[in-house]
Amino acid sequence: MDQSELKKVAAERAAEFVEDGMTLGLGTGSTVFFLVEAIARRVKAENLHIEAVATSSRTAKQASDLGITMKDINDVDHIDLCIDGADEIDKHYQGIKGGGAAHTLEKMVATTSRRNIWIVDESKLVDTLGKFPLPTEVIPFGCEQVFHRLDAEGLHPQFRLDDSGQRVTTHNKNFVIDLHMGKIDHPHLLKQFLDGQVGILEHGLFLDLVDTVVVGTQDGAKVLPAIR
Numbered sequence: 234m235d236q237s238e239l240k241k242v243a244a245e246r247a248a249e250f251v252e253d254g255m256t257l258g259l260g261t262g263s264t265v266f267f268l269v270e271a272i273a274r275r276v277k278a279e280n281l282h283i284e285a286v287a288t289s290s291r292t293a294k295q296a297s298d299l300g301i302t303m304k305d306i307n308d309v310d311h312i313d314l315c316i317d318g319a320d321e322i323d324k325h326y327q328g329i330k331g332g333g334a335a336h337t338l339e340k341m342v343a344t345t346s347r348r349n350i351w352i353v354d355e356s357k358l359v360d361t362l363g364k365f366p367l368p369t370e371v372i373p374f375g376c377e378q379v380f381h382r383l384d385a386e387g388l389h390p391q392f393r394l395d396d397s398g399q400r401v402t403t404h405n406k407n408f409v410i411d412l413h414m415g416k417i418d419h420p421h422l423l424k425q426f427l428d429g430q431v432g433i434l435e436h437g438l439f440l441d442l443v444d445t446v447v448v449g450t451q452d453g454a455k456v457l458p459a460i461r
């Protein structure tokens with residue numbers, strides 16, 4: 234199986250966690266694309282009554298086109314289960330997200346949800362976080378100052394550019410600065426530092442949020458043991 238098939242295997246297994254009556258959080262990315270398809274199939278086949286909050290306009294459109302009832306996050310009183318992809322996950326289920334620049338909305342939905350599941354192909358499992366550049370979302374006002382602060386801290390910042398060399402902008406019209414650190418030895422300390430930086434709206438370190446990881450492997454989907 235190639236990487237895309239492994240993502241699909243994980244997504245289809247995770248769709249089985251959805252129960253009738255749930256309010257779901259739906260992540261963003263190519264793995265979540267397969268998840269939304271699988272959930273929509275279950276909704277039709279089993280006449281499930283679910284509603285969902287999306288973490289991007291892409292996911293919202295796909296889900297709504299497939300007949301899933303979509304809600305604004307401000308109009309739900311809770312989210313039962315959020316299922317999302319990830320860019321890296323370590324053995325404590327700490328992770329990096331934001332490869333699709335949607336991490337602020339994803340973190341809002343994840344922290345609102347009672348339970349979080351990540352779906353990944355096996356290449357995303359790592360010993361130490363940080364090979365994948367850590368995304369931060371930075372407001373345009375003063376972004377060069379933020380950049381210099383991150384640089385002075387030795388965090389190897391780079392503005393994310395699109396194919397035409399323009400700065401990538403997020404849903405909130407902010408910029409993305411990726412931190413090319415190579416490895417993150419102390420994720421909690423880094424989180425504390427980034428949380429304290431004026432101008433950084435949110436970053437892609439997702440710590441202590443996820444209890445279950447579903448991995449697509451060459452032997453099929455594996456649900457890793459729940460740890461929280």
Ligand SMILES: O=C(CO)[C@H](O)[C@H](O)COP(=O)(O)O
Pocket residue numbers: 240260261262263264265317318319320329330331332333334335336339
């Ligand atoms: O964090 C994300 C988007 O901001 C994605 O979940 C992450 O990048 C994984 O994407 P994919 O499933 O396409 O590999």
